[in-house]
Amino acid sequence: MVDPGDRSGREEAVRHPLIELTIVRLKEFVREPEVMFWVFGFPVLLAVGLGIAFRSQPPEKSVVGVLSGVASARAVEILRAAPELEVKELSASEAEIALKKGRIDLLVAVDTSSSASFLGRVRYRFDPAYPKSAPAKLRVDAALEAGFGRRDVLATSEDHTTKTGARYIDFLIPGLLGLNLMSSSMWGIGYAVVDARARKLMKRFRATPMKPAYYLLSFILSRFFLLFCEMVALLVFARLTFDVQVEGNYLDVAIIATLGAGSYAGLALLIAARPSKPEVASGWMNFVMMPMWLLSGALFSYERFPEVIHPVIRALPLTAMIDALRAVMNDGHGLGGLGHELLVLVLWGVLSFVLALRLFRWQ
Numbered sequence: 001m002v003d004p005g006d007r008s009g010r011e012e013a014v015r016h017p018l019i020e021l022t023i024v025r026l027k028e029f030v031r032e033p034e035v036m037f038w039v040f041g042f043p044v045l046l047a048v049g050l051g052i053a054f055r056s057q058p059p060e061k062s063v064v065g066v067l068s069g070v071a072s073a074r075a076v077e078i079l080r081a082a083p084e085l086e087v088k089e090l091s092a093s094e095a096e097i098a099l100k101k102g103r104i105d106l107l108v109a110v111d112t113s114s115s116a117s118f119l120g121r122v123r124y125r126f127d128p129a130y131p132k133s134a135p136a137k138l139r140v141d142a143a144l145e146a147g148f149g150r151r152d153v154l155a156t157s158e159d160h161t162t163k164t165g166a167r168y169i170d171f172l173i174p175g176l177l178g179l180n181l182m183s184s185s186m187w188g189i190g191y192a193v194v195d196a197r198a199r200k201l202m203k204r205f206r207a208t209p210m211k212p213a214y215y216l217l218s219f220i221l222s223r224f225f226l227l228f229c230e231m232v233a234l235l236v237f238a239r240l241t242f243d244v245q246v247e248g249n250y251l252d253v254a255i256i257a258t259l260g261a262g263s264y265a266g267l268a269l270l271i272a273a274r275p276s277k278p279e280v281a282s283g284w285m286n287f288v289m290m291p292m293w294l295l296s297g298a299l300f301s302y303e304r305f306p307e308v309i310h311p312v313i314r315a316l317p318l319t320a321m322i323d324a325l326r327a328v329m330n331d332g333h334g335l336g337g338l339g340h341e342l343l344v345l346v347l348w349g350v351l352s353f354v355l356a357l358r359l360f361r362w363q
Contacts, residue, residue, distance in 0.1 A: 021210075021218030026225060044237050047169075047176055061086045062136035065095050065104040075110045075122075078147030084139050099125065105136035169242045174325035175298035177234055178318050181227060181257060182292065185264035186271070186285050188226070189219045193272035194281035197362070206362045216360070220265045227261045228254075247332035253325065255335065259345040260321035266352035267317070273359040292318040320344035 061084055066076055068089040079087045090098060090107075098104045107125040122144060126133035196202045205215055231254070238244035246253060271288060275281040295302055295309075296318040305313065313319050324341035327333040335342065 018214045018218060018221070021214055022221045022225075024218070026222050044234065047173065047234070047238060048241070059084065062106065062132065062139050063088065063104045064136055064140055065090045065098050065107045067092060067095060067107070067109045074147075075108075075144060079108070079140065079143055081147075082139065082143040085136075085143060095125075099127070102130070105130070105132040106140060108140055167242075169238070170244055170330055171326070172299065173234065173238045173242075173244050174329050175322050177231060177257065177325060178260060178296070178322040179293070179298045180230055180234065181261050181321070182264045182289065182318055184226070184230065185223050185261055186268045186289060188223060188268075189265055190268035190272040190281055190285050191278060193219065193269065194275050194278050197272075197276055198278060202362050212360075212362070213357075216269060216357070219269070220262070223261055223265050224258065227257055231257050244329075246329045248328035248334065252328045252335050256321060256324045256328065256338075256342075256345075259342060259349065260317065263317040263321075263345045263349035263352070266349040266356065269356035270352040270359070273356045274361050276361075292316050295319070297322055314340070315344060317345055317348040 063086045064079060065088050066079065068091055076087065076089065079085055088098070088104060090104075095104075095107050099107055105126070109123040109125070110121075122140075124137055124140070126137065128134070193202075196205075202215075206212065235244075235246070235253075267288065268285070271284045272281055275284065295305065295313045296316055297303075297313075298318070302310070302313050302319065314323070320341040324338045324345075327338055327341075328335075
């Protein structure tokens with residue numbers, strides 16, 4: 001007979017199966033240190049590396065080569081005095097190699113044979129497809145003409161301003177947040193589901209009184225909990241290290257991230273609906289994620305791609321999430337002007353989840 005006063009003999013309160021399954025998913029995550037690193041540590045390291053590489057710096061100097069023995073000493077003196085130019089005197093053979101290897105932006109040959117007062121010719125040699133060559137030519141032109149007495153007919157002045165959110169690190173952080181949420185959702189859900197099927201665990205779960213929908217929803221709910229932790233960790237780090245500020249509303253950022261995580265979760269379940277081997281699932285996940293890594297503008301603007309494919313790029317869930325995050329974080333917009341992006345995220349999440357439920361195989 002059980003003593004009513006004995007706590008060990010009391011019937012424990014039974015929690016909802018969905019809650020129990022969600023807790024199991026979270027425990028599986030916490031007990032894997034390498035997973036913790038890839039979810040929290042790797043995005044931070046990536047932000048540090050790219051943030052340092054593309055940190056705010058003074059304007060980069062143009063590297064100019066001047067043919068030695070041909071150039072006027074006065075011309076070389078003028079170019080060396082220009083703060084925006086780095087001048088190297090090179091022989092003809094050295095100049096050829098420097099141009100080929102991209103070690104100089106522009107090669108300058110100054111011919112003063114026609115006049116000692118420097119009324120000779122300046123000849124430039126450069127690759128017009130090289131983006132640094134044209135600015136270097138303009139800088140050399142301006143320096144030489146000013147140094148030899150050119151007078152400006154128009155007085156100009158400069159007002160320097162720095163726009164909040166215009167740095168590369170401000171552009172990068174929303175992209176990293178989108179990439180991290182996509183990768184952790186796809187691998188954390190898709191791979192785990194297929195691994196459970198391969199180990200025959202899913203078949204055993206199916207034999208219990210548990211509703212099948214609870215099992216799938218537990219993966220999504222655990223992702224939503226981890227989503228908050230991932231988002232806060234990266235945003236706090238970016239603010240403390242690089243002074244990245246959120247110009248808009250933090251609640252809007254959370255809503256966009258939640259919709260994005262939901263769309264990735266639906267995609268992950270759809271990918272994991274049929275495969276019985278983790279290797280097959282890994283191939284499909286890479287097949288789905290790689291185009292979004294390259295096209296969605298996470299690390300550089302997708303405006304670089306031909307305009308004809310922009311509608312396709314903007315229809316991808318990662319593009320929609322990153323565009324919405326940048327609109328809120330960098331430009332201070334609200335959700336009201338982000339109808340296209342939010343609709344794309346909702347459609348991807350709902351349609352992929354519905355398809356996953358119809359195609360899902362338990363064994």
